[in-house]
Each structure stands twice: as structure tokens, then as C-alpha cells.
Amino acid sequence: MSDTKKMIVTEELPGKLIAVEGLDGSGKSTQVYLLKRWLEMRGIKVFFSEWNSSVIVKKATSKGKKRQLLTPTTFSLIHCTDFADRYERQMLPLLRAGYLVLCDRYIYTAFARDAVRGCSRLWLRNLYGFVRQPDLTFFFNTPLEVALNRILSGRPQLKYFEAGMDLGLSADPYESFRLFQERIYQEYLAMRDEFGFVTIDGTGPIEDQQEQVRDIVARRFDLPRFRWRTQV
Amino acid sequence: MKFYGEGIAGVNLAELSGKLIVIEGADGSGRSTQIDLLRNYLENTGRAITNVGLVRSTLVSNELNEAKQGNVLSEITRSLFYATDFADQLENIIVPSLRAGFIVLADRYIYTLMAREIVRGADRDWVRSLYGIALVPQLIIYLKVSPGQLVERNLRKNATLDYWESGRDLGISRDVFKSFMRYQRLIQKEFSMIQTEFGFHVVNGNRAIRSVSREICAQVEEVLNREEK
Numbered sequence: 001m002s003d004t005k006k007m008i009v010t011e012e013l014p015g016k017l018i019a020v021e022g023l024d025g026s027g028k029s030t031q032v033y034l035l036k037r038w039l040e041m042r043g044i045k046v047f048f049s050e051w052n053s054s055v056i057v058k059k060a061t062s063k064g065k066k067r068q069l070l071t072p073t074t075f076s077l078i079h080c081t082d083f084a085d086r087y088e089r090q091m092l093p094l095l096r097a098g099y100l101v102l103c104d105r106y107i108y109t110a111f112a113r114d115a116v117r118g119c120s121r122l123w124l125r126n127l128y129g130f131v132r133q134p135d136l137t138f139f140f141n142t143p144l145e146v147a148l149n150r151i152l153s154g155r156p157q158l159k160y161f162e163a164g165m166d167l168g169l170s171a172d173p174y175e176s177f178r179l180f181q182e183r184i185y186q187e188y189l190a191m192r193d194e195f196g197f198v199t200i201d202g203t204g205p206i207e208d209q210q211e212q213v214r215d216i217v218a219r220r221f222d223l224p225r226f227r228w229r230t231q232v
Numbered sequence: 233m234k235f236y237g238e239g240i241a242g243v244n245l246a247e248l249s250g251k252l253i254v255i256e257g258a259d260g261s262g263r264s265t266q267i268d269l270l271r272n273y274l275e276n277t278g279r280a281i282t283n284v285g286l287v288r289s290t291l292v293s294n295e296l297n298e299a300k301q302g303n304v305l306s307e308i309t310r311s312l313f314y315a316t317d318f319a320d321q322l323e324n325i326i327v328p329s330l331r332a333g334f335i336v337l338a339d340r341y342i343y344t345l346m347a348r349e350i351v352r353g354a355d356r357d358w359v360r361s362l363y364g365i366a367l368v369p370q371l372i373i374y375l376k377v378s379p380g381q382l383v384e385r386n387l388r389k390n391a392t393l394d395y396w397e398s399g400r401d402l403g404i405s406r407d408v409f410k411s412f413m414r415y416q417r418l419i420q421k422e423f424s425m426i427q428t429e430f431g432f433h434v435v436n437g438n439r440a441i442r443s444v445s446r447e448i449c450a451q452v453e454e455v456l457n458r459e460e461k
Contacts, residue, residue, distance in 0.1 A: 007355040007358055059295055060291060060292045060295040060316075063291070064291050064292075069290060069291050069320070069324075070291070071240070071241075071242075071319075071320075071323045071324075072240075072241045072242070073240045073241065073319045073322075073323060073365055074291060074316055074319045074320050074323065077312060077315055077316040077319050078291070078292070078316050080312050081309055081312035081313050081315075081316055084306070084308045084309040084312050085305065085306065085309040087308075088306035088307070088308055088309055089306055089309075117241065118241030118242060119241055120238035120239070120241075122238055123237065123238035123361065123364060123365070126357075126358065126361035126362070126364075127361070127362060129355070129358050129361070130308050130355075130358065
């Protein structure tokens with residue numbers, strides 16, 4: 001059994017994968033939610049997956065975060081484990097079953113965050129080497145100040161890792177968050193071409209953005225093919 | 233010291249003045265016994281020791297043990313869970329100990345983890361890159377014991393063969409005994425494939441405890457003396 005198989009992640013599957021990426025406050029979650037509603041109401045088999053929601057790994061992740069046990073490497077690995085669990089048990093079977101799988105954040109979130117924390121970009125790309133690239137990735141491009149204002153205007157309680165406090169950029173959580181997000185934003189911009197993101201201007205009215213998103217999805221995929229075949 | 237691959241962020245290799253010594257071998261190969269004896273020997277000569285092993289991290293070891301019981305993890309998820317456990321110990325125990333000039337005795341290391349994944353069909357390059365975070369040890373002892381002897385020692389100790397050490401998840405045989413023998417042979421084959429590349433010092437573990445221990449202590453002493461020069 002030493003003749004191990006190479007991981008093949010380019011095989012054509014009946015289902016398709018759509019990811020949305022962008023900063024916190026870029027409006028991507030709103031947009032992917034509206035996209036999901038639209039598809040559902042058209043009788044399309046759609047599944048929505050959020051970053052960081054698997055049950056098996058959740059306990060360890062929240063323990064690590066609460067007790068600040070995580071280093072950049074373990075932070076990266078534990079999130080990748082969590083992602084792999086959802087990917088292998090949920091996303092991949094759904095893709096094989098012909099679903100449109102919508103992801104609020106995908107591996108690019110990890111590439112950006114973990115690289116900012118100091119992980120090697122090459123190592124990260126290999127780490128996620130078992131994962132398919134999305135068939136379509138939207139990048140909600142919102143200027144840093146706009147995204148920051150959307151998040152920070154409510155003066156929310158920022159969690160330790162969320163604010164990037166582990167990077168030691170600033171002792172003030174809000175200032176730390178700003179500096180952290182700025183670096184993440186730079187990583188996103190650098191990945192746009194590498195991974196063929198479709199950029200949506202995240203400053204426009206919500207309806208206009210959604211119209212663009214729906215239009216692109218409808219043109220990219222033969223949507224009737226994803227309809228439920230069974231009658232309820 | 234150096235890393236196998238990309239390494240981990242924030243570690244200054246020049247600061248690591250300790251030594252990393254790994255003992256590899258299957259369950260029942262005498263690893264723990266030999267590690268205890270080696271520890272005695274080294275402490276007797278005034279060296280400070282830290283012990284590490286697999287699935288002992290604060291971060292995920294409980295969760296990993298729980299998940300193993302239920303056998304609910306998919307292949308890649310399980311690989312990554314083990315890697316997380318390893319990385320947690322690497323960063324929180326191994327590196328700080330080496331920085332403090334300790335000798336770290338590792339009861340198994342990345343080679344067992346890699347071999348287990350590879351016999352289960354994982355992509356070799358992917359596994360290598362994943363464990364590119366690991367430090368290259370000064371010495372890797374591989375306690376090689378024949379599957380026949382392993383069975384005897386395991387049964388003598390536990391009167392049963394472990395599910396994972398028998399590779400039962402692979403479905404090689406419905407017979408536990410056959411499954412154990414075949415799985416251990418697969419692992420040994422994988423170890424012989426990588427032993428030159430990683431520079432294992434192979435020790436014949438079929439012999440009496442004392443003579444194995446003498447060989448290991450002599451080998452460790454030689455490496456420590458060479459390094460100290």
C-alpha cells in the first residue's frame with residue numbers, strides 16, 4: 001500500500017461551490033444569505049456552510065481560544081481540522097449529490113489570517129491541498145475604513161483572537177483590530193489574481209450588489225440543473 | 233537545529249541549545265521501558281530531561297481520545313487532529329525545553345504519525361509538508377520488533393490487541409489477529425522505506441531489555457558527545 005494516491009481535487013463534480021470572502025463588515029454574510037434565499041425560492045438544492053461550525057472540533061477550538069492556548073501554528077491547524085471535518089463529512093458529499101454549496105468564508109480566510117499571524121504562505125497552501133478551489137469566489141471589496149466603521153461603531157466586545165491581540169500589535173483591542181484587519185485586507189488584495197476572485201464593490205447599495213451577485217451566478221451556472229427532482 | 237520544512241513562526245533556531253532524542257517503535261516494542269531507563273541514565277549523569285509523546289497536548293488530547301472512541305473522524309480530519317496535537321506540544325513543550333537546554337525524550341514523533349497516514353492512503357507529499365513544522369532530532373532510535381513478538385508482548389500486557397494498533401479501521405481482515413499482523417507489517421515496511429532518508433538508528437528490539445538499553449544509552453552518549461564538541 002506504499003503506492004499512495006496523489007490528492008486529486010480537480011475532478012468534475014455534479015455540485016458546485018460558491019464562496020464569499022472579505023473583511024468583517026464587508027457585507028458578505030448579508031449577500032450570501034440573500035443569494036441563498038433567492039436560490040431556495042427557485043427550488044434549487046442549496047446548502048449554506050459557515051466557517052468554524054463543526055461540532056467535533058468545536059470544543060477544542062473554544063477551549064484553545066478561551067484559555068489563549070493557541071499559537072499561530074496551532075490556531076491554523078485547529079481551524080484546518082475543523083474545516084476538514086465539515087469538508088469531508090458535509091460539503092464533499094453534498095457536492096457529489098449535486099448541490100450548490102455556499103460558503104461564508106473559505107480557505108482564503110485562513111490564508112489571509114494565518115499569513116498575517118506569521119505562518120508560511122507555502123505551508124498554508126499545502127496544508128489546504130486536500131480542498132477544492134471554489135467554482136466561483138466573490139470578494140466583497142470594502143475600503144478598510146468603511147468595514148471598520150461598520151464593525152466598530154457599535155463598540156462591540158472584541159474577542160482576543162478576533163481582535164488579533166495575540167499579534168501584540170497594540171494593547172488596545174480596537175486599535176489592535178484595526179491594524180489586524182488592515183493586514184488581512186492587504187493579504188486579500190494580494191490573493192485576488194492568484195485565485196481569480198470576482199470582486200464586488202461592497203460600498204454600493206445592498207440591492208445593487210445582490211443583483212450583480214445573482215446575475216453572475218445565473219450566468220456562470222446552469223441553475224435549472226440544480227433543482228430538486230423529488231416532489232415533497 | 234533545523235526544521236524539516238517551513239517550520240513554525242517565531243522560533244529562533246540558534247536559541248535552541250537542548251537536544252531532541254526520539255524513540256520510535258510499535259506498541260509493545262519496549263519504548264516506554266527504554267525511555268524510563270534512558271531517563272535514569274541521563275539524569276544520573278546530570279542532564280535535565282523533558283518527556284513528550286503523542287496525544288498528550290493540553291489543547292486537543294481529550295477531544296482526540298473521545299473522537300477515537302467513536303471512530304467518527306474522517307481521514308483528513310483525523311490526520312489534522314493529530315498534527316494539531318503534535319504542534320501544540322512542539323510549541324509549548326519541546327521548543328521551550330530545548331531553549332532551556334533540556335534533553336527532550338520523545339516517545340514517538342512525526343514518523344509514526346506519517347506512517348499511519350501513509351498506509352491509510354494519504355498523499356505522501358501532503359503529509360511531509362504538514363510535518364514540515366517539526367524540528368529535526370539529533371537522534372532517532374527505531375526499536376524494531378517482529379510482529380510475532382509484538383503480539384506476544386501486547387497480549388501478555390493487555391490480553392487484547394488495540395483497535396488502532398491492529399489497523400482495524402482499514403478493514404484488512406475480519407480476524408483481529410491477522411489484521412494486527414498485517415497492519416504491523418505495513419507500518420514496518422513504511423518505516424524501512426523512510427529509515428535511510430530520515431537517518432533512523434535501527435535497534436533490534438527482540439533482545440533482552442538490558443542489552444537493548446545498553447545499546448541505546450551508548451548511542452545517545454555518542455551523539456551528545458559529538459554535539460557538545
